Amino acid sequence: MNHTNRNFKLISETPSALAATVHDWLQQPGRRFGYLTARVCDGNTLAIQALLLDTHANGGVIITAPLADGEMEYPSITDGVPAAHWAERAIGDFFGLRALEHPRWKTLILHDGAWPSDLFPLSPMSHGHRESYEFMEVTGEGIHEIPVGPIHAGIIEPGHFRFSCAGEIITNLDIRLGYQHRGIEKRLTELPWQQTCYLAESASTDTAVGNALAHAAAMEQLLGLDLPPRAHALRTIALEFERLANHIGDIGALSGDIGYSAGAALFPPMRGAILALAQLLTGSRRQRYYIKPGGVVRDLDDDRRRSIKKELSDIETRLQELLPLVFENSSVIERMEGTGCITRELARDFGLVGPAGRASGSDYDARRYYPHGVYPEHAPKPAMRDTGDVLARAQVRTDEIQSSIRIVSELLDNLPDGPICIDCQEEALAPDDFGLGIVEAWRGELIHWVTTDGTGAISRYAMKDPSFNNWTGLAIAARGNLVTDFPLCNKSFNLSYSGNDL
């Protein structure tokens, strides 16, 4: 290994000792579980890999546990590290490896019915059959089930929610996703690296900038590139525009689910105003195909820089008028306060990220620790609340709207001169190495983890959307709430289904 990524140490471990090693390593302050996945090592053997983050060191470790030839099981780490529970199920789907003693072992993405039960798309060998998916069954007097989806009533992505209710109160929510699985991780290993950026950002197209930036960060480590400061600044503006547009849209959508029409009517045009600025910067409202490894594809001239600056200041003034209409309205507050609570302890144990994590007392914001754009040098103070309810998640977004406007304004005032891109199309990726893009996208920590083989080709491309952590948060938050408050809970998380399904 070349160790282009020197802040991440590589450790080898046996599968049987993995659970204890991971658990022990995480006991120090500032350390978090990042992701758990598997990959094919030389030829036909598989290895489990844990990515653990040490925020205090701006780095972490990658623990690799190679499995013996033909070994298809390993002891689950979920018991000590609950945040790994979905990751182990995903490994089961894609590699056919079983996590022994997993508390709720079943499929996560590739469910029976839709997929052949012997398809393990990321594994080189075939092995056995996948078991069928069993919904968690709640029994007791008066308990009834409400199945919802995969197709929902609104304009929203597909997923199945199975509510077990006592009267109007939700006692358990089983979330079954995977309907939008498109095979992105596999396809990314089949393309020349120069073409991967387009597909990588399509993982969840509402997070195009976040995904493109995480991809670029990983690739630039593998290419050994240092970007010009202007490219970093322009990328940061795009990232913050994406956060602004979506957070503003979420405040409007929360108003809509509360039945507060004024908020639902007034915020979408504000989101549109941000999208217009995004188009000025990148050429498209959704900022598609703007960030590439090496930099960005178009420069910001002085005229457009000035118009963005002026428009943004108008938007800020307007928001100062609009936000109190929501946050000082007692009937709106009453619906949000105490609804969909998740405690600090559960948020920590399940590794919630982004606004959902920070609304439950976490101070984790990847902008403070991992390099992307102008971060971590110019990271904002994390926006935090500790009540963990819908209101807290909305308030965290409001704080972040304000900090993002400030970040963009400052960057526009102090935009460094110089080139916006380094041409790296002819370069080769470092062989037998890895690149890690860890980005604070608008939903939270987004990871692209790229591993190359001996020829410099991508042998494993693992993606972890922030939603992958947070779906469990939604299932926990919904418990004990009214079925009628579920849309509000759901909207307060506003998770990506496609980023989870890949």
Next chain:
Amino acid sequence: MGNPLFTIFKTGVITQRDMFPALSDDANGLPTVTVSPCPCNECGRCAKVCPAKAISVAGSAVTLDRGRCIGCNACVGVCSSGTLERDLSTQTAVATREELLLTSCPKPTTASMPTHLPFRRSMHIREVSTGDNASDLEVIASTNAIFDIARFGIHFVASPRFADALLVTGPVGRAMQEPLRRCYEAMAEPRIVIAVGTSAISGGLHSCGYAEANGVSSILPVFSFIPGDPPHPWSIIYGILMAMGRL
């Protein structure tokens, strides 16, 4: 707290009155092919840089498949002859898959208008998303006060049982094929399908993988194709009005 009603009055009418305005000059738009034999003698740079395999070059004929194009405009950047250029029009929807193939040496074809259906005055739409949430966001944007799709009698409804049209975004991978089919079958006839966005039309970058995410056409008959990754809200409104027979 301010008065919400006062704020709404003060905001005034923000709905765009101009129908299908072209995108502003700072936008990428979708590339288009100018009608003249390409003088580059098969330089093929446009086809080489296209990440979506949307361009083919044969002699002096350059063909661009807008059903695969993701709008990155890399081709326009490398085209030195002006054969490929930016198109800022939002009137991009068509009624057949063939009309999405733009070529520099066109054969005589007639642009087909869709068969007349009884949706002229109003259309109720069930939206199904299958893996392209940016297109969903642009569909949602078409309902906001700026675009106000409801003024045309177009409404998004909660059940396929209420719907005249099924609007699909995303490439329809294996796990969404059966739910999508069932949704269509739940609709009363006459019913139509509208594909919104590159991935819904052809699967785009997702096509030809093990997930069989090759677009809506492989599952259901498509009545109107709205290209773009994602299409602009005005392009979406244009495509729906075209399907209604209102253009």
